[in-house]
Amino acid sequence: MNITQEKINDLSSVVTINIKPEDYKAKVEKAIKEQGKKVRMPGFRPGMVPAAHIKKLYGKSILVDEINNLLSDSLNNYIADNKLEVLGQPLPKVDKDKNYNWDFEDSFEFSYELGLAPDFKADFSSKDKFKKYKITADAETIKSRTESLQRAYGKMTNPETSEEGDSLYGDFAQLAEDGSVLEGGIAHTTSLRIELVEDAKIKKSLVGLKKDDVVSFDIQKAYKNNAHQIHNLLNISEEEAEALKGNFQFTVKNVNRLEAAELNEEFFTKVFPDGSVTTAEAFNAYVIEEIEKQMEMNADRKFSNDIYEYALANINFDLPSDFLKRWLKATNENLSDEELEKDYDSFEKNLKWTLIENKVVQTNNLEIKPEEVVALAKERISAQFAMYSPTPIDDVQLNQYASNFLQDRERATQMFNEVRSNKVFEFLKSTVSTEEKAIDYKSFLELK
Known part of the structure; x- marks a missing residue:
């Protein structure tokens, strides 16, 4: 077997592998014998099918497999032995002028294009200067985190009238073009968070609602065509949500409001059962540290x-x-x-x-x-x-x-x-x- 490399440029080369019959015959004969031990054929005892019969029936496919194995091993060994740093994988070069009979006496020549990694230096030193930021917690972020914890440990109430931070629990029903409930249309009971509605006018229409109030609006307009939001709200697929058009009716069954917990002893005990924080000052210090x-x-x-x-x-x-x-x-x-x-x-x-x-x-x-x-x-x-x-x-x-x-x-x-x-x-x-x-x-x- 002969393997040569032709350098095209610094980043690519072509490796050509020449295979002669003596390179593959022993491997093919061994593979044929192994196949004879495994195959079952009428008229022959298991494992006793003659090699000549196996060669006649399966010889060419066995030859192709062994040539491919030989090529793969030879190419990988050549790359490793010559310490070639390749990118991706070698690409076979197709030569339409070469046709093989696959008759166990052929000599074969196959070429592969290699993409090569470039030669460069990656030297870093103290001359390379960077800023390392020390971020301080500003008042707005501290306030936001504090309120988040207060809400997390707050209590749910059911006020009579809705406000912008509330959720409305109720029934969605798809409407027909004439404004009536669409027979067989989408219907779903869910919670609607008012603050997530993106259209200002529709959001305003959801404030001041009471139990049993009914409001209608364009679902796509309400969420500015956000299919993910609509899919979650109506329990439909995102594909259906994206294609959905028209108005929906929402009937309020309940108004839910999460009232934030006060910064008092009860709150501190819930959040810090180990007693590590017991005052508003210590809680503020904890939030800043976090x-x-x-x-x-x-x-x-x-x-x-x-x-x-x-x-x-x-x-x-x-x-x-x-x-x-x-x-x-x-x-x-x-x-x-x-x-x-x-x-x-x-x-x-x-x-x-x-x-x-x-x-x-x-x-x-x-x-x-x-x-x-x-x-x-x-x-x-x-x-x-x-x-x-x-x-x-x-x-x-x-x-x-x-x-x-x-x-x-x-x-x-x-x-x-x-x-x-x-x-x-x-x-x-x-x-x-x-x-x-x-x-x-x-x-x-x-x-x-």
């Missing part, structure tokens, strides 16, 4: 994203775009040319970042340990269980769940990539220079 802890995570995500955007903007290299587009089309049969052009920039951006990550890992000898992948899997599983039960899962069960979870190759790869990405960002954050800057939450949200 908000700023969350904001610290937001600031860290901003720091990571700034490094990501900086790297993509300042580490310049080309990719074999023509090859990658052909590879994407070849491996995604339903991908249209329009979809490819629309999404390619995003694909290329993600690929560039992956190559930068790989370069940082290689250049700085960053090690991703198996136990780190297992630890992340356990963290994810624990968080999932915590959503359904406050009781922590014990270590024995957690280890078993993590082991089963990582048996799935796709999940294991996802966890590995996440650990690697976290490690790259941790390294880069410790390498670059940072200037800490205090900023209030509202101003932080306005940052690009």
